[in-house]
Amino acid sequence: MTTAPNSPTYDVAGTQSRKGLGALKPARIVLYALLGLFCIYYLLPLYVMVANSLKPLEEITAGGMMALPKEWTIAPWQSAWSTAQIGVDATGLRPYFINSIIMVVPAVALSTLLGALNGYVLTKWTFRGATIVFGLLLFGCFIPFQMVLIPMARMLGLMGLAGTVPGLIFVHLVYGIGFSTLYFRNYYAAFPTELVRAAQIDGAGFFRIFWRILLPSSGPIAVVCIIWQFTNIWNDFLFGASFSDFDSQPMTVALNNLVQTSTGVKEYNVHFAGAIMAALPTLLVYIVAGRYFVRGLMAGSVKG
């Protein structure tokens, strides 16, 4: 490799070769400085939230928003979790956190499973009009939430699920199927049909093939789907605010009620703690499942 003096040289992987190392040092320092700056920029809100959730209210009102706590305390967290005034009761966020968990787990599991089943049927057991059905499901993905509020309220009322956690599960399930079907259909479209045929000849039926052959090979797409559904359902505010009662409100609505309290002093430190609590589960899903997601993608790319 011949290069002009001072021009950097790179090998195939994009890493710097030995020859250009000295010449590039200042450029590299600038690069890292810039990246560091971006990191700070992105992480600053998180820092503010964490720092302020760990200091007494007086320190915030005194104007030290950016400073580290002088006096460290976890009282705001305790308050946000179990004693803060939310709506009419001083219950903290705990019951609503539990509501959200009870809502999100079945909604994610069921929508992922049904999406997988739909994808399986739409690719391996196609029927006349399958593309139209898929098109309609896709259309369902892109209907704005606001449009279905009133019909959905009526539906839930008729089913006797209005204002309950199962009602919320139903709403999220219906809304989630479109996306989960899209994911699984596209994934299974690349799944060799010969495997399904081999299983048919081996004597496996419709569900047996699904459970034994397709689902065990669906890891990566299932993770994508779960991350997507979990984030959406956990973070949803509109459906939660529209279709829940006081005792079935999800975390997002409760957090809003905590922050929007119009009486008394605004306890910013408690609000920050509550907001972090509301964000933690999705973060956790990303950290835990994201790794499998990347691993799944890698495995796929090598096998081709």
Add this chain to the structure above:
Amino acid sequence: MGFLDIKKATKSYGTLQVLHETNISVEEGEFLVLVGPSGCGKSTLLNMIAGLEDITTGEIAIRGRSMNGVKPADRNIAMVFQSYALYPNMTVAGNIAFGMEMHGIAKPEREKRIGQVADLLQISHLLDRKPGQLSGGQRQRVAMGRALVREPDVFLFDEPLSNLDAKLRVDMRTEIKKLHQKLGTTIVYVTHDQIEALTLSTRIAVMFGGYVQQLGTPKEIYDNPANMFVAGFMGSPSMNLFPARVVSENGQPAAEIKLATGSTAAIPFANDKLSSSVGRDIILGIRPEAITDRDGADRNSRAVHVVEAPVEVTEPAGSDTFVVSQVSGKDVTGRFRADVAVRAGETFPFAFNMEKAVAFDPQSENRIA
């Protein structure tokens, strides 16, 4: 009535007919190869036997029992796919056992049979591996093991060797043949490779355009092709097909051909089947091995005729040298012995073994003699 009967079977997708009326009767223990270029309907026919595709009209019966509308699992067949179609999430043993498990065979019996098949195919050491950890040849063995263990009435193979490299393909071909001789099973085998068809089969169905062009033993197909498609498709290098005119020479019918020098030559036919066709234009078909150097000609043939023709190209291939000359505007290839001193540009005697010559009608492309 045979073991596997295909009676007037057709297949259509809407108005498009991909398989025209087909009648094949396969005896028990036969090795039938369906061969043809892609899109000829051979895989469709195999899938119809397997039950993976419906039969539009007609009937397919195994052991006298009609299979129309019977699920693939209930036909007592096994299939080896081109991609092997091994279940990626199961071990080799799991793959082989899956079919038996679905058919409710008890575990001790399954283990016993897995052991037998693994021994037969020499894959015992691979039983705990996943398909992803196997080489192409090993996957091929596992796919065959999965089929064998079912002890089916009919084995179906869908281009099982086309994903292997050239050397392995030849090895596996031999092995499939050995397996068939040892087990005496009934096999229907689809391939586009005519060498595979000739080497493996007891009978061949050459297919093209949704029709069975010819059904016969490898020798019949090779020596007596029914039409120009079969003649050109089977054999490598393929049969020389070039225009000629039937003339009468000393009262015998002969083929008059035009050489590259501009002169003509008349080569007498080995029989007088074409004696009533004098003056007719035909397509003459002679395989490369029936056009040789003078000393390389078949000594048992009573109809070897030598024609001096200009050599256009020579292609030494180690064991033989292929020599090309222009006849009636077509390249005609002869198979000479390797050490014959023949050079491009010179005129050389070509020995035509007319016992092996066939004639086709230029319009219908069907065999006339």
